[in-house]
Amino acid sequence: MSLLAPLRGVPLTKGHATENDFVLLTDPDARLDVDAAAVAALCDRRAGIGADGLVRAVRSAALGTPEARAAAAEGAEWFMDYRNADGSVAEMCGNAARLLATYLVDEGLIAPADGEPVLIGTRGGVRTVTRTGTDWTVDMGPWQLPGGGDAVTRGFDVAVQVRGLEGTRAGLRVTMPNPHAVVALPDEDELAAADLVPLVAVDPEPADGTNVEIVVPLGETTTDGEATGAVRMRVQERGAGETRSCGTGACAVAVALHAWGGAGAPRLWRVLVPGGELLVRLTDDGRALLTGPATLVGRVTLR
Numbered sequence: 278m279s280l281l282a283p284l285r286g287v288p289l290t291k292g293h294a295t296e297n298d299f300v301l302l303t304d305p306d307a308r309l310d311v312d313a314a315a316v317a318a319l320c321d322r323r324a325g326i327g328a329d330g331l332v333r334a335v336r337s338a339a340l341g342t343p344e345a346r347a348a349a350a351e352g353a354e355w356f357m358d359y360r361n362a363d364g365s366v367a368e369m370c371g372n373a374a375r376l377l378a379t380y381l382v383d384e385g386l387i388a389p390a391d392g393e394p395v396l397i398g399t400r401g402g403v404r405t406v407t408r409t410g411t412d413w414t415v416d417m418g419p420w421q422l423p424g425g426g427d428a429v430t431r432g433f434d435v436a437v438q439v440r441g442l443e444g445t446r447a448g449l450r451v452t453m454p455n456p457h458a459v460v461a462l463p464d465e466d467e468l469a470a471a472d473l474v475p476l477v478a479v480d481p482e483p484a485d486g487t488n489v490e491i492v493v494p495l496g497e498t499t500t501d502g503e504a505t506g507a508v509r510m511r512v513q514e515r516g517a518g519e520t521r522s523c524g525t526g527a528c529a530v531a532v533a534l535h536a537w538g539g540a541g542a543p544r545l546w547r548v549l550v551p552g553g554e555l556l557v558r559l560t561d562d563g564r565a566l567l568t569g570p571a572t573l574v575g576r577v578t579l580r
């Protein structure tokens with residue numbers, strides 16, 4: 278039997294958010310049994326539809342997991358059941374959250390006015406998503422630096438070895454709440470030289486793996502008295518390989534650059550990724566707000 282059998286006849290939608298691409302489906306009553314092998318087969322770029330991950334929109338009240346029950350209690354009607362391309366689960370996906378909101382509107386399942394917040398349940402907690410024109414802003418909640426203040430003082434708490442780059446590079450771990458390791462490189466030549474598949478080593482190796490962002494800061498501009506930083510980023514995603522964007526990764530990068538830059542560092546960051554541009558604002562109370570576009574591409578039904 279085909280690995281894709283559980284998805285036969287289910288309407289699927291393909292879309293992307295700054296070219297981080299996903300397949301989405303609606304399973305309101307949590308009836309579908311989509312295992313890791315089916316997700317991997319679906320996300321396969323040659324034998325499947327191809328995507329960096331799968332988003333199953335489920336009614337929070339129907340899912341039955343502790344996170345979904347908590348989401349239902351907090352008033353989030355819809356839950357983002359997110360899987361990476363290899364079928365593994367992740368706590369959060371910032372790009373998928375924006376695409377899911379666009380999809381739910383397109384499917385007629387939510388109808389928020391411009392600026393009206395929508396609550397979405399995720400394994401990492403309930404998130405608020407708000408449309409402003411063609412963009413969506415996701416309140417990504419609080420970040421954490423698992424290495425604590427010591428790591429910020431030292432500037433690093435993880436060593437990353439990337440194929441194509443000499444030696445081992447120092448990075449900072451950021452929890453968003455999925456795991457990230459952010460490594461700053463001296464110039465764009467190094468950024469281009471990195472071969473992110475495969476990633477050679479992360480030390481200490483996190484038990485549940487990590488996403489790795491390599492970045493080159495591009496400087497700051499000041500508008501109306503507020504400094505905005507710009508940074509170019511490439512990412513290797515846990516469970517997906519190198520992707521063209523990562524929303525939680527962009528937030529982790531802004532957090533790391535702010536930590537490295539100290540009190541005077543910008544709280545607003547333009548994060549340039551291969552698939553476009555994201556905007557991250559770090560709030561005074563320790564949350565990250567992620568803004569960017571999301572695009573639905575088409576529908577398909579598996580044979």
Ligand SMILES: N[C@@H](CCC[C@H](N)C(=O)O)C(=O)O
Nearest residue numbers: 367370371372455523524525
């Ligand atoms: N692309 C996503 C992150 C998806 C999850 C990640 N690969 C993980 O396993 O933590 C984003 O936009 O945040």
